[in-house]
Amino acid sequence: MDAIRKQATRLREQVAKQQQAVLKQFYGSSDNIVTDDFELQQHQKLEKLFTSTRTAKHFQRDLVRGVEGYIVTGSKQVEIGTKLSEDSRKYGVDNTCTSGNTLSKAALDYARARSQIEKERGNLLKAFGAQAIEVSRRQQKVREAPGNVDNSLKVEAAESKLLELKSNMSVLGKEAVAAMTAVESQQQRLTLQRLIAMIESERTFHQRVLQILDQLEGEMISERQRIEVSLSPTSVIESGTPPPPSYEEANSIFNSNPVNGLTDSMGYFLAEVIQSYQAETNVELNLSVGDYVVVRKVSSNGWAEGECKGKAGWFPYGYIERRERVLASKIAEVF
Template sequence: IGTKLSEDSRKYGAENTCTSGSTLSRASLSYGRARAQMEKEQGNLLKALGTQVAEPLRAMVMGAPLEDARHLAQRYDRMRQEAEAQAIEVSKRQAKVRETPGISENVMKMEAAESKLQDLKSNMAMLGKEAAAAMAAVEAQQQRLTLQRLIAMVEAERSYHQRVLLILDQLEGEMVTERQRIEAPSSPTVENAMPPPPPYEEVNGIYASQTHNGSSDSMNYFLGEVMFTYQAVSDVELSLSVGDYVVVRKVYNVLRFILHYLKI
């Protein structure tokens, strides 16, 4: 299911079927890419479990130390069975000697059977100790190696989950960013903002350069905001209020006077 969803997400993101934006396409591509990375990490985990856990344990089970210990145990088991059979033979010889005393042949056979039984018991005791020591050594080795492989398995799984967690954290961050992008309110427009006044030239048809008698006089104009109230004292003067805008022609002999009342 996850693989199919990943493939569909990549396909959807690549086709970019959204008509109102590419947010969902980018999120789908991010998910598909993250899912592919997680599947790759899972494959690496399985490979690590095979090479670091399963194969060493299999080699340990099929290794020479365990096989040698098994052979010793099998030899001991056969010798024990032989000693049990020989003990029965000795009992028969002893019974026959008791039934027919004085026959030297029966006595010799009984003594030979008893000697063989004694040898079997002695060899069986030595082989039993050797087999027990070998099995104990193999068991200790197997426990140590098995524990090491279990630790390696846990470390591999922990590393896998850490990598997957990093992938998911990155994916979540990308998706949250996309969500914030589409949920962010648009910048409010200032309805009551005062538009800037039109240029003086546009209002009065005056341009910065005019020609008089074939010569060109350069004139500069400034748009200024009135900072102080000024009351006209004659008909040729202009009364000004704070906040008014005026267009000023730069004339050097009146510039100092105007700067007292305008912020240019």
């Protein structure tokens, strides 16, 4: 920050000296009197150029100060964001949850995304700092390379000519105006370039942050959908299928009420499992797609009781389909 501030100060002093030298040599002596309309116009033009370059110089100073403050604040944001990323990563690695790792995985994804965002923010701050010192670097380069002709040298040449040729006010006035105009043009162009570069850097930063957040959101939504899909069979059973009937209820129901044309009086029949089912109590039966079940009873509330692979229990009736013909090898698997 001190280096940027010192370079900005040197830049302001140099521009001020150039302006003062031109105006002093052109109007400082008592014998330099405006004699006609043309010289009056030159005088007014120089005054406007002086005001323009001085205002632009102050604007450059304000820009440098603003960038310094932004860098200080942004550096603190990077520090806080990095700490948040590290805390999230630590939680994801430790994985203290006993029922799953969903939140831990989301924490790791967030830590990675936050780290990328803070990296992009750091790049933005570096770009801002580079733009703040670019003008001073150019001036330093000019001082180190005397052979390089620049607008500042044109101003110095105009000053020398003003000292040597005070009698020719018209010619000197034109050269002074041209030199100041060149200084103003360069000042405006360089400042505008710095502003455009800063805007482009900030736009790139926000675009990268948006990409990171979009990716993070997609990963978390995908994880949430995966969890919802894995829990959907249980949730469907809990919300849409009542629990299996008790022994007394089953016997009373099968003696009186038919279900889809099937009652206990129809006897046993074979059915093929078309949807897997995971038992939740010790009275229920685990089913896998392709298994065959001997169905003994069918309840009016959507449950059936039967035997599969030597085990008996209840299961949702909608998870099976009745089969009239079954291979002998499949029948053997039932028992």
